Amino acid sequence: MHTGGDLLAIEPGAGVLGLASVGSVDSSLVVELGAVVLGLAVVARLARRIGLPALPLYLLAGLALGQGGIFEVSATEDFIEVGAEIGVILMLLMLGLEFSTHELIANVRRTTLGGFVDLALNFPPGFVAGLILGFDPVVAVLLGGVTYISSSGIVAKLVADLDRIGNHETSVVLSILVIEDLAMVLYLPIVSGVLFGGTALDTTVTVAISLLAVLAVLTFAYFFGERLSAFALSQSSEALLLTLLGGTLFVAGIAGRLNLSTAVGAFVVGVALSGDIVSHARGLLLPLRNLFAAVFFVFFGLQVDLGSIPDVAVAAGVIAAVTVVTKIATGWIAAGRVGIGKPGRVRAGAALIAHGEFSIVIAELGIAREGDLGALAAAYVIILTLVGAVLYQFSDSITVRARKRRHARA
Amino acid sequence: MRKVTESDLPGVGVRFDLQTDGGRNVGVVAHQTGRRDLVIYDEHDIDRACESVVLTEDEGHTLGELLGGSPVLEHLDDAVHRLEDLVISWVTIGAKSSLAGQTLAEATLRTRTGAGVVALVSESGSIPIPAGTERLEPGDTAVVVGVPSAVKAATRLLTRAG
Numbered sequence: 001m002h003t004g005g006d007l008l009a010i011e012p013g014a015g016v017l018g019l020a021s022v023g024s025v026d027s028s029l030v031v032e033l034g035a036v037v038l039g040l041a042v043v044a045r046l047a048r049r050i051g052l053p054a055l056p057l058y059l060l061a062g063l064a065l066g067q068g069g070i071f072e073v074s075a076t077e078d079f080i081e082v083g084a085e086i087g088v089i090l091m092l093l094m095l096g097l098e099f100s101t102h103e104l105i106a107n108v109r110r111t112t113l114g115g116f117v118d119l120a121l122n123f124p125p126g127f128v129a130g131l132i133l134g135f136d137p138v139v140a141v142l143l144g145g146v147t148y149i150s151s152s153g154i155v156a157k158l159v160a161d162l163d164r165i166g167n168h169e170t171s172v173v174l175s176i177l178v179i180e181d182l183a184m185v186l187y188l189p190i191v192s193g194v195l196f197g198g199t200a201l202d203t204t205v206t207v208a209i210s211l212l213a214v215l216a217v218l219t220f221a222y223f224f225g226e227r228l229s230a231f232a233l234s235q236s237s238e239a240l241l242l243t244l245l246g247g248t249l250f251v252a253g254i255a256g257r258l259n260l261s262t263a264v265g266a267f268v269v270g271v272a273l274s275g276d277i278v279s280h281a282r283g284l285l286l287p288l289r290n291l292f293a294a295v296f297f298v299f300f301g302l303q304v305d306l307g308s309i310p311d312v313a314v315a316a317g318v319i320a321a322v323t324v325v326t327k328i329a330t331g332w333i334a335a336g337r338v339g340i341g342k343p344g345r346v347r348a349g350a351a352l353i354a355h356g357e358f359s360i361v362i363a364e365l366g367i368a369r370e371g372d373l374g375a376l377a378a379a380y381v382i383i384l385t386l387v388g389a390v391l392y393q394f395s396d397s398i399t400v401r402a403r404k405r406r407h408a409r410a
Numbered sequence: 411m412r413k414v415t416e417s418d419l420p421g422v423g424v425r426f427d428l429q430t431d432g433g434r435n436v437g438v439v440a441h442q443t444g445r446r447d448l449v450i451y452d453e454h455d456i457d458r459a460c461e462s463v464v465l466t467e468d469e470g471h472t473l474g475e476l477l478g479g480s481p482v483l484e485h486l487d488d489a490v491h492r493l494e495d496l497v498i499s500w501v502t503i504g505a506k507s508s509l510a511g512q513t514l515a516e517a518t519l520r521t522r523t524g525a526g527v528v529a530l531v532s533e534s535g536s537i538p539i540p541a542g543t544e545r546l547e548p549g550d551t552a553v554v555v556g557v558p559s560a561v562k563a564a565t566r567l568l569t570r571a572g
Contacts, residue, residue, distance in 0.1 A: 098421040107420050156421070166439050166449030166459035171417040171425060178420045279443075344457030396458070 033079065036065070040294050051161075052389055053154045055356050056382040058294050062301015063309070063378065080299050087296030088364075089252045089266040090289040091357055093244075095152065095181060096270020097278050097285075101222040104271065107178050114172065114334035115179030118352075121326040123148040129319050135370050138194050142366040145187055146377050147323050151356025152177040154385055158392055159351065169335045169348035176334060176352065184358060185268070188261040188365075189214055195365060196259050210260045214268065221272030229277040240277075241284045263361055293357070300360050301378060303367055308375040316379035323384060324391070327352040343399040350395040354388030355381050425449075446470035497561045498553065500531075505548040506571040515542030517567075525556030525564035 043061050047054035108115070126147030130140025155177060164170055189210035194203055221228075232247070234240045248269045255265025273281065331349025340348070363377030391398075417425045423441040430436065435451035437459070444467035452460040465473060503510055509517045520526045530537045532550040546552065546568070554564050 103420060107418070110418070163462050164459065165419070165422060166425065166437055166447055166451075166462045168417075168427075168451075168457035171419050174420045174422065175418070340457050341455060343455045347458075396455075 029079070036080070036298065037291075039065075040298065044294070053157065053354070053356070053385050054294075055151075055154065055297055056385045058297035059301045059360075059378050059382055062298035063304055063306050064301075065298065066302040066304060066306060077302070080295055080302065083292055083295035084299035085262065085296075086249070087289075087292035087294070087299075088263050088361055089248060090285060091153075091293050091296070091361075092263045092266040093248050093270040094282065094285060094289050096267040097273060097281055099178065099181075099271055100274045101218060101225060101271055104178065104182060107175055108182065111172075111175040111179055111334075113337060114176050114330075115183070117333050118176050118180065118330045119148060119183065121330050122323065125319060125322045125326060129315065129322075133315060133372070133376075135373065138191070139366045139370045139373055141191060141194070142362055142373065143376070145184075145191065145362040146355070146359040146380065147319060149180050149184065149355065149358040149362070150177060150327065150352045151354045151358065151385070152181055154354040154356045154388070155351055158354065158389060162393060164347070167344065167347065168338075169331070169340050169344040169351070172335045172338060172340070173331065173348050173351045176330070180358075181267075185214060185218075185264055186211065188264045188362075189259075191362075191365060192259050192261040195369065206259055210258065213255075213258065213260055214264060217268045218271070221268065225272045225274050229273045229275045232273070233275075233277045233280070237280070237284060240280060244281055244285065245288075261365075297357075297360065300364060300367075300374070304374040304378050305371070308372060309379055312372055312376040313379055316376050316383060319376075320380050320383040320387065323355070323380075324353055324387060343396060346399050347392070347395045350388070350392040352388075353384060353391055355384040448473070495557060496555060497558050498528075498555050499561050499565060501552045501554050501565050501568050503546050503548050503550050503552055504569040504571075507546075507548070507568050508571065509546050509567055510548045511545060513543055513545050514540055517546060519564055519567065523556070523563040523567065524560035525554050527552045528555050529553040 039061060040058060043057045044054045047057050123144040125144075127140050127144030129147075130143035131137070135143065155173065159165055159170055159173070190207050193207035193210055196206070232240070232243050234243065248266050251269050252262040252265035255268075256262035328346065328349030331347070331352050332345045335345040335348035359377055359381050363373050367374040412428060415427045417427070419425055419439065423439060423443075425437055425439045427435060427437040434453065435456050437449040437451065439447035439449060439462075441447070446465040446467070446469070448463040448465060449459045450461040452458040509519070514527060527540060528538070530540045530544055530546075530550055530552055532547060537544055552568060554561050554568075556564065
């Protein structure tokens with residue numbers, strides 16, 4: 001098997017040529033980029049040290065580097081913007097790789113009620129808050145999406161870090177997360193259609209076309225996913241990486257062109273791939289995903305004016321508090337349905353509190369329309385990832401204390 | 411065979427749970443990657459994994475052997491296990507069966523149905539690849555192999571009258 005060896009087999013002369021072309025790029029850009037990435041490295045180490053997800057800290061880093069922040073990046077902004085787009089695409093591709101179409105369908109059949117409760121309890125708080133804050137209805141729908149969707153990335157990591165994969169409630173939690181991710185496949189094209197469409201008729205047509213396109217691709221994936229995967233598989237990891245990255249960017253780009261949202265395009269590619277290619281692809285793409293996802297969160301933070309955070313802090317805190325309650329209720333009901341005891345039901349709810357990558361992806365769509373949405377979503381996500389991580393970690397001691405108190409009273 | 415419950419863990423694998431006579435709950439998380447977690451549940455909070463041991467695929471097999479290499483998988487699917495288009499079935503020989511008490515040679519099961527008896531299991535022990543002189547005693551179990559229709563026909567002959 002070929003490894004990275006191919007890359008190193010460059011003719012001696014080519015090195016000189018390569019150096020010359022690199023030299024023509026503004027070197028201050030490279031320095032700035034290096035400084036930004038190094039800054040993120042420090043942040044990631046810090047997050048690991050204190051045992052919290054790195055995502056909220058990346059957002060904070062972005063805020064600090066943006067307008068009104070401590071240090072404004074200017075030279076690298078274009079690069080970061082492109083990097084951020086690639087970050088979203090890679091996040092969704094990796095998420096799609098986790099599932100096959102067959103698994104998704106089986107899961108939807110099993111967890112319909114839990115998924116419905118989740119939507120019914122967690123979408124309205126954001127939507128209503130958006131209307132109260134005077135956003136236009138489309139932006140309020142986006143805020144509803146922000147509060148609806150938990151972070152499958154952060155939750156999966158918390159579950160693994162705390163050794164709770166074997167817990168009974170974990171299957172409920174994971175199933176709900178899958179339904180949420182799947183809901184995004186319908187939600188993102190609809191909101192993109194509404195955001196970028198013109199008249200009511202135009203919008204309806206755009207949305208209808210996009211939903212049909214998603215269905216068509218998923219159907220194709222259901223029947224031909226395995227053959228496609230076998231075709232794309234290559235013995236050379238370099239060739240495989242280029243195929244995956246090129247293919248995904250291409251499909252995502254076309255999806256974006258059709259107002260389907262690039263994110264959905266990438267997710268569908270991930271779902272369509274199955275079999276041997278998946279484990280190879282995960283290994284190859286993970287480092288790239290980590291890099292560009294971090295860039296995406298920084299980019300989001302960059303777009304938010306630090307000065308507007310205090311104005312939205314109270315609103316973000318209130319919506320976050322409501323979400324803590326509604327997500328715990330969701331876990332309580334869904335886990336109760338399958339006969340899980342009270343402590344497990346609390347854990348299921350606490351696991352669902354953390355919000356992250358998807359909330360930011362959704363808010364990003366509306367940031368041009370409503371500047372405050374960016375600041376609100378950033379503050380909201382930072383609060384909930386931290387609160388969620390802490391509550392999930394300590395949910396057992398909370399229920400144990402409650403039990404002891406009851407015993408003491410009895 | 412004990413009841414094993416199965417729960418899907420989307421994106422991770424499958425979890426199997428078992429309750430012991432002693433009232434303890436144990437489970438196995440079978441990851442898609444081949445990793446196995448051996449899980450022991452808390453006595454007071456039966457949904458909580460209080461101990462979880464990570465095993466590689468190899469270690470999982472070894473532990474399974476140590477615990478008595480059981481035919482769990484065969485029993486999961488209602489005592490019928492499919493191998494490509496062949497079926498293995500564990501059939502308890504009925505007292506009313508016309509074949510009860512006959513030797514395998516007399517019963518001519520393979521000629522009549524196309525399915526063969528590859529083992530006989532009784533309380534006194536099991537006989538792999540039984541000879542034609544072995545008897546089909548009521549209450550014993552015959553392990554029958556063949557295509558699904560043949561196994562179905564053989565099962566009918568071994569369990570019902572007529």
